[in-house]
Amino acid sequence: MSTSITAQEPFVLHDYNLEDWLRQTYGEQPSRATATRQLTWKQRVLYAAGHAINAYYTLSPELREVSNIAKLVDLRWPRRPVGFDSEAHYWHTKDAVVANLTALLQDNQPAAYPVMLYEQQQVVVPELRTELSLIFQMMWQASWTTAQPGDEPSGHKSLIVQKFFWEREPHLEEAFIHLSNVFCRTAFGCVPERIDMFYLSDGTVQRHVPHMKDVAASIDYLDLLRHAVPGGNRLCACCRANAGTAVALAPSWSLS
Structure with missing residues (x-):
């Protein structure tokens, strides 16, 4: 009987494991630093920026208007230029992050507060018999109801x-879109109205508008990759009961 129950436990696909696999497969090869579990300079930059973003959106909208992004970034910025190309690269990167993050955050206020801010959430996707585990940096619930071109109004905000x-990392962006489509459709009954991807290196934004008809392709994408990505595992029912707070599963540079 115990064997039968275990066999029915869903496979778990973590977004950060998928990202690592895609980077190794299509992008940068794992460096010696990565192999020894040391963070790269890009990971350290995203760590500092993530904490700054979290602190910024935790503030009330009134306080955000007078907040100093440079001070928020400095709280977690690497104290030494270890891993950077040079000391000049270290300072140039910090200046770029502060300038671009200041512009991006000040222009990004879809609502008073995000409904999710660096939270890990999990949902079982019946079609895949797979549990998706995602860390949502930001999710907003806007005041208008869904009105995507060509879709029936859902009545949901x-x-x-x-x-x-x-x-820009096209393979990671594609994965993020598919994960967001499937997760939101499964958890909330609708795909996101919009998926925004911000780039700290140049301060640009890419916006993607998904549709419910895209979900089938997103499920096919995850079905192809779910067993190729290392690091997946199976959780017992007790563990799944605490899926939303499983911070131990988050990567070392997340906000957990």
Whole structure:
């Protein structure tokens, strides 16, 4: 009997394991620093920026208007230029992050407060018999109801999902869109109204508008990759009961 129950436990796909696999497969090869579990300079930059973003949106809207982004970034910024190309690269990167993050955050106020801010959430996708585990940097519930072109109005308030990257990484962006589509459809009954991807290296934003008809392709994408990505495991029912607070599963550079 115990064997039968275990066999029915869903596979767990973590977003950070998928990102690591995609980077190794299509992007940068794992460096010696990565192999020894040391953070790269990009990971350290995103760590500092993530804490600054979290602190910024925890403030009331009135206080955000007078907040100093440079001070928020400095709280977690690496104290030494270890891993950077040079000391000049270290300071140039910090200046760019402060300038670009200041502009991006001040222009990004879909609602008074995000409904999710660096939270890990999990949901079981029946079609895949797979449990998706995602860390949502920011999710907003806008005041208008969903009205995507060509879709029937759902009556739900619009969801806006957002993520910060250091630079353009097309394979990671594609994965983020598919994960967001499937997670939101399964958990909330609708895909996001909009998916925003911010790039700290140049201060640009890419906006993607998904549709319910895209969900089938997103499920196919995850079905192809779910067993190729290392690090997946199976959780017992007791563990799944605490899925929303499983901070131990988060990568070392998250806000957990």
